[in-house]
Amino acid sequence: MLRRTAVVGLVLYALLIQTFAANAQQPGQQSQPATTPATTAAAQQAPARDPNDPIERIKDEGMNRSQVMQTLSYLTDVIGPRLTGSPGMKRANEWTREKLAEWGLQNAHLEAWGPFGRGWTLKNFSAQVTEPQTIPLIAYPKAWSPGWKGTLNAEVIYLDAKDEAGLEKYRGKLKGAIVLTGPPPEIKARFEALGTRRDEKSLLRLADAPDPTTIPRRPFQITPQQRAEGLFQAKKLQFMTDEGAALLVDPSRRGDGGTIFVQGATVPQPFVENPFATPAQGAPRRPSAWDKNVPRIAPQIVLAGEHYNRLVRMIQAGEKVKMAVNLSVEFQDKDLMSYNTIAEIPGTDLKDEIVMLGGHMDSWHAGTGATDNGAGVATAMEAVRILQALNLKPRRTIRIALWSGEEQGLLGSRYYVMQHFGTLGDGTIEAFRSTNFNQGMPPKMTPRADYEKFSAYFNLDNGTGRIRGVYLQGNEGVRSIFRQWLTPFREMGASTLSISNTGGTDHLSFDAIGLPGFQFIQDEIEYETRTHHSNQDVFDRIQADDMKQNAIIMAAFVYKTAMMNEKMPRKPLPQ
Ligand SMILES: [Zn+2]
Numbered sequence: 001m002l003r004r005t006a007v008v009g010l011v012l013y014a015l016l017i018q019t020f021a022a023n024a025q026q027p028g029q030q031s032q033p034a035t036t037p038a039t040t041a042a043a044q045q046a047p048a049r050d051p052n053d054p055i056e057r058i059k060d061e062g063m064n065r066s067q068v069m070q071t072l073s074y075l076t077d078v079i080g081p082r083l084t085g086s087p088g089m090k091r092a093n094e095w096t097r098e099k100l101a102e103w104g105l106q107n108a109h110l111e112a113w114g115p116f117g118r119g120w121t122l123k124n125f126s127a128q129v130t131e132p133q134t135i136p137l138i139a140y141p142k143a144w145s146p147g148w149k150g151t152l153n154a155e156v157i158y159l160d161a162k163d164e165a166g167l168e169k170y171r172g173k174l175k176g177a178i179v180l181t182g183p184p185p186e187i188k189a190r191f192e193a194l195g196t197r198r199d200e201k202s203l204l205r206l207a208d209a210p211d212p213t214t215i216p217r218r219p220f221q222i223t224p225q226q227r228a229e230g231l232f233q234a235k236k237l238q239f240m241t242d243e244g245a246a247l248l249v250d251p252s253r254r255g256d257g258g259t260i261f262v263q264g265a266t267v268p269q270p271f272v273e274n275p276f277a278t279p280a281q282g283a284p285r286r287p288s289a290w291d292k293n294v295p296r297i298a299p300q301i302v303l304a305g306e307h308y309n310r311l312v313r314m315i316q317a318g319e320k321v322k323m324a325v326n327l328s329v330e331f332q333d334k335d336l337m338s339y340n341t342i343a344e345i346p347g348t349d350l351k352d353e354i355v356m357l358g359g360h361m362d363s364w365h366a367g368t369g370a371t372d373n374g375a376g377v378a379t380a381m382e383a384v385r386i387l388q389a390l391n392l393k394p395r396r397t398i399r400i401a402l403w404s405g406e407e408q409g410l411l412g413s414r415y416y417v418m419q420h421f422g423t424l425g426d427g428t429i430e431a432f433r434s435t436n437f438n439q440g441m442p443p444k445m446t447p448r449a450d451y452e453k454f455s456a457y458f459n460l461d462n463g464t465g466r467i468r469g470v471y472l473q474g475n476e477g478v479r480s481i482f483r484q485w486l487t488p489f490r491e492m493g494a495s496t497l498s499i500s501n502t503g504g505t506d507h508l509s510f511d512a513i514g515l516p517g518f519q520f521i522q523d524e525i526e527y528e529t530r531t532h533h534s535n536q537d538v539f540d541r542i543q544a545d546d547m548k549q550n551a552i553i554m555a556a557f558v559y560k561t562a563m564m565n566e567k568m569p570r571k572p573l574p575q
Pocket of ligand 1: 372407533
């Protein structure tokens with residue numbers, strides 16, 4: 001693919017050179033070729049480019065000397081998955097610190113946050129059906145699942161229960177068994193493409209989105225049906241654990257055709273109705289699989305839907321199914337702290353003020369975290385590499401932050417914001433959980449000294465897709481600024497500004513205390529359908545051209561923010 005693209009590119013380039021030469025050498029041509037309508041329009045749209053303009057230089061460096069794919073390959077192929085707290089994450093912290101220092105960034109260091117909890121590494125895993133016939137299986141352990149020594153050979157039981165009475169039928173029957181935990185998922189044919197880009201309609205919808213600050217905050221609500229389902233799931237997990245099941249097997253809830261989605265092991269605990277409630281609001285502190293002193297959890301794996309469903313049907317047909325499973329893991333609990341990688345390009349006359357950019361480096365473990373979020377990390381790193389290589393001397397200090405703990409609740413960036421810029425409520429990390437700045441933040445925000453020195457944070461964490469614009473996050477004051485900054489990137493398809501909010505990424509940690517934090521609008525590509533938290537989140541699903549453009553746009557935005565006369569306008573603080 002790469003070769004073919006390169007050949008096509010060369011041919012096009014040769015044709016272009018020929019055309020240019022032919023035009024240039026045309027004898028006896030009219031002395032004013034610009035009078036043809038086509039060239040007049042072209043001249044109006046694209047004024048002569050000044051090669052010394054910093055944005056043109058950023059484009060040139062990012063297009064012609066890009067290192068973004070090399071950076072991403074090392075992070076994903078060589079270092080591999082980067083589960084928070086694990087040795088892979090620490091290695092990524094150290095490698096990125098060295099790389100950023102090697103490129104000439106200053107003050108490259110790791111910043112501890114936490115305590116987070118223990119790390120987890122997979123040492124050995126295999127799973128297959130051994131009776132009544134051999135069936136190799138597509139399966140992955142859940143992160144932080146306990147393991148065992150040797151091979152587990154056990155009968156497979158399908159727990160076919162819809163309520164507590166249904167569970168009772170299995171009392172005394174699960175000890176030492178491999179349990180298929182729930183109903184078989186429906187697998188449908190896919191008639192639509194897995195990969196998509198945003199079309200005009202989708203961009204228009206974003207551009208026309210309502211101002212999130214005008215949407216009233218809705219109290220958390222669940223339906224009686226959701227409550228009943230939540231209660232039953234909590235009871236079922238506790239039941240299977242107490243009954244001594246040797247292994248719990250979930251079907252992949254999304255994905256098919258060999259793609260399976262896998263996250264962390266589930267901890268048995270009472271059903272919590274409102275996941276946003278904080279301990280300060282009286283909610284119980286909920287144990288996580290990475291806690292050092294977690295209640296006992298049963299080993300857990302996820303199985304491809306097609307394989308899961310076959311096993312269910314075999315059991316329903318009266319077959320006695322047995323599986324052989326090896327699952328050996330290692331926990332790391334010497335250092336319960338986790339780390340963000342931080343480095344800077346020092347500013348000049350406004351060097352005490354800060355512009356930040358970043359993405360999260362931690363990933364799930366079944367793939368290599370290429371789209372989530374190696375792509376954002378490699379892009380942010382490439383953006384500062386470009387700025388450093390060009391020696392552009394920004395006025396404000398540019399600081400890159402590569403977060404960890406994002407997958408466990410934006411933890412790395414939330415702790416960072418707490419340590420540097422300001423705290424919420426009772427000053428605990430939990431106080432961030434229920435925050436939605438656009439809909440009124442908790443009453444008490446306590447700023448730290450750097451709160452006033454901060455200008456803006458730019459985040460990239462929606463996969464490999466090219467940047468199509470920016471979510472303004474309810475901050476109308478930045479619209480005209482960003483509109484102007486996007487002008488040189490219209491030809492790359494990045495021109496949409498949406499007043500709306502986007503969730504689930506580290507810019508929210510800044511937004512939570514009223515600091516300008518932005519996530520770019522990106523093309524979807526295969527994020528939801530194939531890569532996001534799946535075993536197929538790997539390097540080959542990355543679009544190299546999109547990555548190059550994204551690094552250029554991110555570099556330009558960060559540079560422009562560092563050069564403004566004023567800091568980035570902020571949203572008014574809620575009363
Ligand atoms: Zn994620």
